[in-house]
Amino acid sequence: MSENSKQARPIALANWLYFVAAMVLLMVAVGGITRLTESGLSITEWKPITGAIPPLSESAWQAEFELYKATGEYQNVTGPAGMDLAAFKFIFFWEWFHRLLGRLIGLAFAVPLAWFWIKGAIPAGYKWRLLALLALGGLQGVFGWFMVRSGLSSTMTDVSHFWLSIHLLTALFTLGGLVWTALDLRQLANAKSAPARWTATAGWVGAILFIQLLLGAWVAGLNAGLASDTWPLMQGRFVPEYDQSRGFLWALTHDPYLLHFLHRWWAWIAVIALVVMARQVKSHVRMASIAIHSAFGTQIILGIATVWTGVALWVAVAHQIVGALLVASFAWGAHILGRRL
Numbered sequence: 065m066s067e068n069s070k071q072a073r074p075i076a077l078a079n080w081l082y083f084v085a086a087m088v089l090l091m092v093a094v095g096g097i098t099r100l101t102e103s104g105l106s107i108t109e110w111k112p113i114t115g116a117i118p119p120l121s122e123s124a125w126q127a128e129f130e131l132y133k134a135t136g137e138y139q140n141v142t143g144p145a146g147m148d149l150a151a152f153k154f155i156f157f158w159e160w161f162h163r164l165l166g167r168l169i170g171l172a173f174a175v176p177l178a179w180f181w182i183k184g185a186i187p188a189g190y191k192w193r194l195l196a197l198l199a200l201g202g203l204q205g206v207f208g209w210f211m212v213r214s215g216l217s218s219t220m221t222d223v224s225h226f227w228l229s230i231h232l233l234t235a236l237f238t239l240g241g242l243v244w245t246a247l248d249l250r251q252l253a254n255a256k257s258a259p260a261r262w263t264a265t266a267g268w269v270g271a272i273l274f275i276q277l278l279l280g281a282w283v284a285g286l287n288a289g290l291a292s293d294t295w296p297l298m299q300g301r302f303v304p305e306y307d308q309s310r311g312f313l314w315a316l317t318h319d320p321y322l323l324h325f326l327h328r329w330w331a332w333i334a335v336i337a338l339v340v341m342a343r344q345v346k347s348h349v350r351m352a353s354i355a356i357h358s359a360f361g362t363q364i365i366l367g368i369a370t371v372w373t374g375v376a377l378w379v380a381v382a383h384q385i386v387g388a389l390l391v392a393s394f395a396w397g398a399h400i401l402g403r404r405l
Contacts, residue, residue: 072187074249080176081246087169088239089388096384098162100377103155105137110209118160136220166205200238207231225285232281240395247399266398269337276334279327288320289375295368345397352396359390
């Protein structure tokens with residue numbers, strides 16, 4: 065056994081990655097609250113270091129409020145609705161807290177990574193993966209700013225749903241990568257050194273799940289959850305009326321009624337795919353199969369409840385959290401199918 069392998073601490077690394085994954089899950093939850101409370105445009109500047117400190121005086125608060133007043137969201141929506149400084153402080157808190165969590169996740173990853181690196185505790189072949197996960201975290205912050213910037217024009221009342229989907233899906237991809245790498249490290253600790261491989265089943269099920277997550281992000285970005293508060297019908301019919309004046313492709317990427325319809329019914333395609341995957345996983349690790357079934361079952365119930373409650377805040381946030389848990393359970397199942405035992 066080499067000196068390097070003697071110093072490696074795969075279990076410690078795996079536990080650390082699970083902790084960071086839990087922080088990412090919290091980040092997704094707070095991001096959902098930020099979106100649902102229309103808080104995302106309350107901070108109009110990107111200050112990665114000094115922005116960690118919120119306004120500490122009344123004049124500082126007023127200065128931030130004045131910057132927000134220049135946005136289209138304030139001029140066309142929240143301003144006419146009568147937003148005052150107290151209401152602004154509420155939405156500012158959620159955006160500030162969301163960004164603060166991003167900074168804390170960065171520290172929670174970068175500092176231990178440096179420590180493990182210096183101590184020689186990272187097994188051979190894993191340094192590049194950990195650096196890639198760190199880079200994804202940094203990229204997530206950049207995407208978050210691009211998302212906010214897309215909504216700062218005086219003609220915009222919201223952020224781009226395309227940038228919102230990139231921001232959210234990058235977070236979910238990072239979550240899956242954290243879980244997968246932690247599972248590989250646990251395998252290594254059990255003297256099974258070969259990392260899991262990506263299988264054909266993981267590929268096609270993952271593609272179907274990706275489409276559902278993308279549709280969900282677009283639904284959130286366009287407030288399309290409010291397109292209907294009935295289920296299973298919309299507007300008293302199965303297929304709702306939607307804007308076809310600019311062609312089907314435009315409607316497919318912009319029309320809230322069509323996207324809401326696709327999101328609620330593509331979910332069943334995703335369920336079928338996940339059931340097929342879970343049945344394969346069950347013969348290896350029954351608990352992982354249960355996790356997949358529990359996640360998508362709960363997600364379907366919460367999705368319907370979100371519609372029926374008119375996108376009630378905590379129901380919709382729970383829907384987003386379980387969506388992230390579904391990604392984690394999918395990563396677990398995909399890893400099991402790819403293990404070389």
